Amino acid sequence: xxxxxxxxxxxxxxxTPFGKTDKIIGGAxxxxxxxxSFFEKNTNLISVVGDDFPEDYLKMLNKQGINTDGIQIKKxxxxxxxxxxxxxxxxxxxTLVTELNSLxxxxxxxxxxxxxxxxxxxxxxxxxxxxxxxxxxHKRPKLxxxxxxxxxxxxxxxxxxxxxxxxxxxxINDEEAQQLANEHSLVKAAKKINAMGPKxxxxxxxxxxxxxxxxxxIFCAPALPLESVFDPTGAGDCFAGGFIGYLSKTDDISFExxxxxxxxxxxxxxxxxxxxxxxxxxxxxxxxxxERIQQFIDLVRFDIKKENIF
Amino acid sequence: xxxxxxxxxxxxxxxTPFGKTDKIIGGAxxxxxxxxSFFEKNTNLISVVGDDFPEDYLKMLNKQGINTDGIQIKKxxxxxxxxxxxxxxxxxxxTLVTELNSLxxxxxxxxxxxxxxxxxxxxxxxxxxxxxxxxxxHKRPKLxxxxxxxxxxxxxxxxxxxxxxxxxxxxINDEEAQQLANEHSLVKAAKKINAMGPKxxxxxxxxxxxxxxxxxxIFCAPALPLESVFDPTGAGDCFAGGFIGYLSKTDDISFExxxxxxxxxxxxxxxxxxxxxxxxxxxxxxxxxxERIQQFIDLVRFDIKKENIF
Numbered sequence: 001x002x003x004x005x006x007x008x009x010x011x012x013x014x015x016t017p018f019g020k021t022d023k024i025i026g027g028a029x030x031x032x033x034x035x036x037s038f039f040e041k042n043t044n045l046i047s048v049v050g051d052d053f054p055e056d057y058l059k060m061l062n063k064q065g066i067n068t069d070g071i072q073i074k075k076x077x078x079x080x081x082x083x084x085x086x087x088x089x090x091x092x093x094x095t096l097v098t099e100l101n102s103l104x105x106x107x108x109x110x111x112x113x114x115x116x117x118x119x120x121x122x123x124x125x126x127x128x129x130x131x132x133x134x135x136x137x138h139k140r141p142k143l144x145x146x147x148x149x150x151x152x153x154x155x156x157x158x159x160x161x162x163x164x165x166x167x168x169x170x171x172i173n174d175e176e177a178q179q180l181a182n183e184h185s186l187v188k189a190a191k192k193i194n195a196m197g198p199k200x201x202x203x204x205x206x207x208x209x210x211x212x213x214x215x216x217x218i219f220c221a222p223a224l225p226l227e228s229v230f231d232p233t234g235a236g237d238c239f240a241g242g243f244i245g246y247l248s249k250t251d252d253i254s255f256e257x258x259x260x261x262x263x264x265x266x267x268x269x270x271x272x273x274x275x276x277x278x279x280x281x282x283x284x285x286x287x288x289x290x291e292r293i294q295q296f297i298d299l300v301r302f303d304i305k306k307e308n309i310f
Numbered sequence: 311x312x313x314x315x316x317x318x319x320x321x322x323x324x325x326t327p328f329g330k331t332d333k334i335i336g337g338a339x340x341x342x343x344x345x346x347s348f349f350e351k352n353t354n355l356i357s358v359v360g361d362d363f364p365e366d367y368l369k370m371l372n373k374q375g376i377n378t379d380g381i382q383i384k385k386x387x388x389x390x391x392x393x394x395x396x397x398x399x400x401x402x403x404x405t406l407v408t409e410l411n412s413l414x415x416x417x418x419x420x421x422x423x424x425x426x427x428x429x430x431x432x433x434x435x436x437x438x439x440x441x442x443x444x445x446x447x448h449k450r451p452k453l454x455x456x457x458x459x460x461x462x463x464x465x466x467x468x469x470x471x472x473x474x475x476x477x478x479x480x481x482i483n484d485e486e487a488q489q490l491a492n493e494h495s496l497v498k499a500a501k502k503i504n505a506m507g508p509k510x511x512x513x514x515x516x517x518x519x520x521x522x523x524x525x526x527x528i529f530c531a532p533a534l535p536l537e538s539v540f541d542p543t544g545a546g547d548c549f550a551g552g553f554i555g556y557l558s559k560t561d562d563i564s565f566e567x568x569x570x571x572x573x574x575x576x577x578x579x580x581x582x583x584x585x586x587x588x589x590x591x592x593x594x595x596x597x598x599x600x601e602r603i604q605q606f607i608d609l610v611r612f613d614i615k616k617e618n619i620f
Binding site for chain 1: 348498556566607
């Protein structure tokens with residue numbers, strides 16, 4: 001199949017207790033596309049950068065098989081820049097710098113070659129831009145997934161709800177789900193979000209794994225228990241990318257296959273946090289992914305013989 | 311096989327956002343024994359009560375097949391009484407009253423009929439009493455498991471560590487594991503606790519499930535996603551009771567079977583929180599347990615065909 005992604009392509013500067021980086025490639029669109037590209041070989045990215053964005057970075061995305069024709073390069077403008085610092089056990093993050101730059105007036109264009117994509121992923125971005133991309137795709141994709149964050153819940157709630165009402169899958173973390181639904185119980189929150197439009201809701205719980213809700217069913221995926229997290233930047237995006245890339249590749253949007261997709265998303269996130277930025281994603285091979293999938297299988301597999309119990 | 315449990319048998323008065331109870335039967339020993347009794351038909355309880363303790367409560371335990379010969383009845387003394395109030399989303403609990411009463415000078419006696427038990431469960435209690443029970447059992451059991459809580463970590467850490475060094479399985483919640491090991495990462499904390507003596511460490515994470523560590527392996531069990539928790543009192547004890555009762559019944563202490571035992575523990579805890587006190591435990595039948603086990607299987611089961619991925 002074919003997968004189109006919209007999301008930021010950015011410069012990030014990251015500081016963690018383990019060290020710090022100069023300006024490196026980041027952004028939700030980058031992480032989603034890289035994670036998805038391991039599965040879906042026909043992956044398209046829509047974004048915007050300034051003319052300070054190195055061609056080598058675009059070539060790197062192309063080398064991973066990602067079509068970057070939908071990345072606008074704005075002359076005389078700079079690329080979106082984010083800088084953040086993680087503390088202690090990576091539970092706390094301060095944003096040090098946010099320079100929107102070329103992202104400020106981003107008007108997304110869907111190249112003709114992207115039209116007809118069966119799968120659409122709206123990475124974390126202004127809800128209005130997410131909606132514009134839906135509207136500019138002529139034929140409704142088979143599945144539209146949206147990721148967002150608390151920033152948009154705080155700033156543009158009504159516009160976000162409007163965009164959410166148009167999608168099939170909402171991917172969100174636990175605190176954001178509680179905020180969006182105004183409900184502490186994640187089960188109740190997921191039901192309320194279902195009623196807002198999305199048939200499927202994925203609630204990411206960081207080190208506690210993820211929950212998938214849909215068709216009146218629940219699937220519970222673990223996170224890989226780790227001694228330490230090196231850099232959490234982009235983990236949620238890699239989760240979303242692995243999820244949608246696997247769905248697009250297998251072209252099966254049943255709840256049963258979405259469970260597999262949640263595991264693939266968890267696998268990709270588990271790699272991403274092992275090194276700074278996109279570094280680990282650019283090292284791993286299909287065999288590494290297969291091995292990690294087996295780790296997830298082993299982590300949760302049990303075999304109770306019910307006839308032996310009573 | 312045969313299972314011996316030591317733990318409190320108490321009066322509890324519980325208040326939650328859903329209502330409140332008069333003095334009802336409670337205590338770690340009660341919950342552990344009741345949960346275990348569904349699986350191990352040869353379950354023995356060591357505890358102490360005052361002469362205000364209703365004979366009907368003892369008969370209720372006996373009716374569940376629990377041997378109560380090891381429960382001392384102290385003439386002229388009152389039964390241990392605890393009263394607590396839960397707030398909001400059950401995440402916060404205040405202890406309103408703690409009257410040790412007959413528990414204050416509890417000197418545990420192991421009846422002859424209990425000697426030879428292959429499985430020993432040390433429910434949450436003074437670490438010194440837990441140790442005395444180990445010492446008063448003539449032949450070391452095949453498996454000794456210990457549950458504890460932050461109160462003992464705060465008050466009697468060295469004595470607790472001494473008792474922990476004598477057991478095979480430590481069952482503890484996430485914050486307590488972090489406190490005991492002085493380590494934020496649960497993976498690192500479990501390793502440090504392994505080095506203190508227990509070959510197996512179970513870390514309970516409430517609504518996020520439980521982790522089992524041992525033999526260099528990790529098992530990750532979910533909790534049942536719920537719309538609401540009616541009364542969390544005794545959930546951790548029911549988890550421990552289901553775990554040790556299942557192990558004793560199947561008499562298989564391999565890591566593979568301990569994974570099943572963690573699921574059984576999670577099943578028993580999931581029932582217990584549905585009603586006040588021990589009420590739900592006294593209603594359920596083996597068929598209910600089998601059905602709930604199937605819910606846990608369905609909750610985590612996935613079937614990735616690795617050959618379809620790349």
